[in-house]
Amino acid sequence: MHSPIPSIHRLPTELLIQMFRHVRSIEDYPGWTTVSRVCRHWRTVLSACPEHWRRVPLPSADLTRLSLAFAIRLSIRTEDFHAHRISAHAMRLALAEMARVSELHIDCSQYALSAADRQALCVTSAPALESLHLSLRAQDGPLPKTLFCGQAPRLRDLRIQGSGLQWVACSSLLEGSPRLSALSLVSTPSSPRIWSSAADMFHALRSFPELSCLELSGVLPRVPYPRAEERLCAESASRRLRRLSVRDDFSVLAPVMGYWQVDDSVDLELDCKQMPIAYDPDDPDACDESVSFALASMLMSVSHAPDDPDWPASFKSLQVRETLEASEVRLFDASMDASDEPLSGSVTIRLQWPHAVSHWASSRVCVPRVLGLLPVEGVRSICADYEQRDWGTYMWRHLSRMQQVQMARLVGHGAPTDFARALGGKLCPKLRIVHVENSVTTAGSFPRPAVVYTTLAKALRDRCRRDAKHSHNTRLTIRDSSGVVDHMQIFNTGHVDWDRRSSSQQVYDAQ
Amino acid sequence: MPTIVSVDDSTVPGEGSSRLLLLVSSDNKHIVVEEDIMSRSRFISKQVEGFEATSQRHAILLPFSSFVLNKVIEYCSHYRGYYLLEDDPDAAPPGRSPVREWDQEFLDVDRNMLLRIIKAAHYLEIKSLVGSCARAIADMIRGKTTEEMREILGVENDFTPEEEHSPSSKCTG
Structure with a gap:
C-alpha cells in the first residue's frame, strides 16, 4: 500500500526553497526567473527567498522590479546576460538602489553606460558594495571623479580594465575603501600612466593594508632605477601580498620589479612577452644600463633558494623565460x-x-x-x-x-x-x-x-x-x-x- | 512526532556489537536494519539516544510506505561509513549539493516517487538525500517553460490573468 501521491504544493516550504536554490544555481537567465511564473504559491515562497532575487535580471525591467522588491542585497552583473540585450530602463532601476548593491560588474562592450547611469553612480555612496568590476572602452571616456561619493567602505575586490584608465577617478574611491584585498588595473602600455612615479604607486598601494592579490597590466610608472627610499616604500607595500601579476613593457617592468622585493611565498607572474624591450644591437649605447642591473635584481627578487630542487620549474612558471628573453638570456x-x-x-x-x-x-x-x-x-x-x-x-x-x-x-x-x-x-x-x-x-x-x-x-x-x-x-x-x-x-x-x-x-x- | 511502541527485546536482537533497529512503515511492514546504517538520519539518531537514556528499546513507526523506506535504507546503506559534508551538523552548510553520480542513478525515478523520497528524507533529517532530491527536481524542470514546469510537476496555474501577465504584481494570497 502506498501513501497518497504527494503534491509538490504539499512539500514543506524549506524543501521548495532548497529546490529553487538549485534551480538558481544551475539555470542561466531566464530559467531561474521562470519559476516565479508557475503558480501563486511558488511566487509567495520565492518572495520569502531574497537570495533567489539577488542577481538582478537586467534584460527585463518587470523582473528587475520583482528582484528589487524581494532581494535584500543586489548583484548587478552584465556578464550573467551575455546572450540577452540589457534593458537601459532595468539598469537605471537597479543603479538607483546602489545602497543595496554588493556586486557591480559592468562590461561596457556589452552595455554602454549612459550619462544618466554615470550620474547615478555619483550621487550615492555604496555602503554595501564589495565587488566592483568595470571594463571600459576608449570611447567610454574617463570615470566620474566622484564615483559613489568616494565612499565604498566594504569594497574588497576592484577590477578596472580599459585603455586610458584615469587613476584620478579611482583615487578618491580607493581612499574610502580601506578593506580592499584584490586590486586589478589593466590598461594598455601606450596609454597615459596612472602613476607619475614609483613612489606614488607604492604610496597608493600602502593605503590597503589587507591587499593580498594585485594585478597591474600596462599601468606601471615609467621610472629610472629607483632610489633607496623607494625600495623601503616597496617593501611595506607588498607585505601581505599572496599573488602579484605584472604585465608591461620590459623597459618599464624591469626597473620597478628590480627593487620590488617580493616574498618567496608570493605567487608571482611577470610577463613582458608581448612587449619586448626596444633593443637595437647596432646602437647598444641607446640602452639604459640600469636595465641590466634591474634584470639581476629582478632575478634575485623572484628566485628561490638555489638548493631548492623545484627551482627551475618554479622559475618557468613565473614566465621569467619570456622576461629574460628581452635581455638575451634564455x-x-x-x-x-x-x-x-x-x-x-x-x-x-x-x-x-x-x-x-x-x-x-x-x-x-x-x-x-x-x-x-x-x-x-x-x-x-x-x-x-x-x-x-x-x-x-x-x-x-x-x-x-x-x-x-x-x-x-x-x-x-x-x-x-x-x-x-x-x-x-x-x-x-x-x-x-x-x-x-x-x-x-x-x-x-x-x-x-x-x-x-x-x-x-x-x-x-x-x-x-x-x-x-x-x-x-x-x-x-x-x-x-x-x-x-x-x-x-x-x-x-x-x-x-x-x-x-x-x-x-x-x-x-x-x- | 512518530509513534513509538514498546517491543520485546527478543524481537529486536540489539545486544552485542551489531545493534539493530526495528522500523515499522505506514503499511505495517517490519524492517530490521543495523543502527549504524541509519545513523545518517538525525531523526533516528535522536531516537536511539532516547533509547539509551531510558534503557528501553522500541520499534520506530514511520509515516511512509515500506517501498519508500526501503529506498531510503538503500541510500543509507550505500553511503554507510562515508562522510558527507551535508550531513555533518558541525560543518558549514554547503552552498549547493554536490553532484554524485550514484545519486543521479538512484533518483532516476518518476516524479511521484521522487516527491515521496524527498518527504521521507526531510522527515528523517537526511540532509544529503534532501539535497540530492532537490537537485533532481531542479534538473527535471531545467530549461523548461512555465507551462512545461506545471505539467511536469502537476502544478495548477492559479494566477489571475493580471498577475500572470505582470510578474511583478503582488499576489494577494
Missing part, C-alpha cells in the same frame, strides 16, 4: 640539437649574451650576479654563444658549481679560450662531449685557435686517463666555418686515439 627545458646525444630529463641552461651588451661597464658586475642565481648545480648540458673574452672569464667562474655537466656546446671565438682554461682545472668531472663552433680563426689578441683546440683536446684526454670508467664515448667535435684546419694536431697515445675525419670537421674520439 632558460628552457630541452636537449640541445637532435644530433646531440640525448640527455633525458636534463635541464639545459642556455646563455646567449649579445655582443653589444658587453660594452656596458656594469655588465661585468651584472652577469656574475645573474649567473650566480641560476640553478646550475643540476645542469647536465650547457651551451654558450658569445664573442667577448671577458665574458667567458665571468661565466666559467660558475663552472665550479656545474658538477653534473656532461655535454658542452661552445659557439663564438671567445668561448673555447676560457672554457679550455677552465677545463685545465678539475671542473666538470663528468664532461665527455664537447662541440665547438667557432666562426673566427684568428682575431686580435685572442690566442691562436690551434692553441685553444689543443688545450681542449689535451684536457679531455687527461680526463680520460684519470677516469677511464667515465671516458666511454668521450668526443670533441670542432666545426670551423672558415675551413682552416691545418693547425690541428692529432694525438695518439696509449689510451686515447684521436682520429681526423674530414678537412672541415674534426672529430676526435677517445675510445
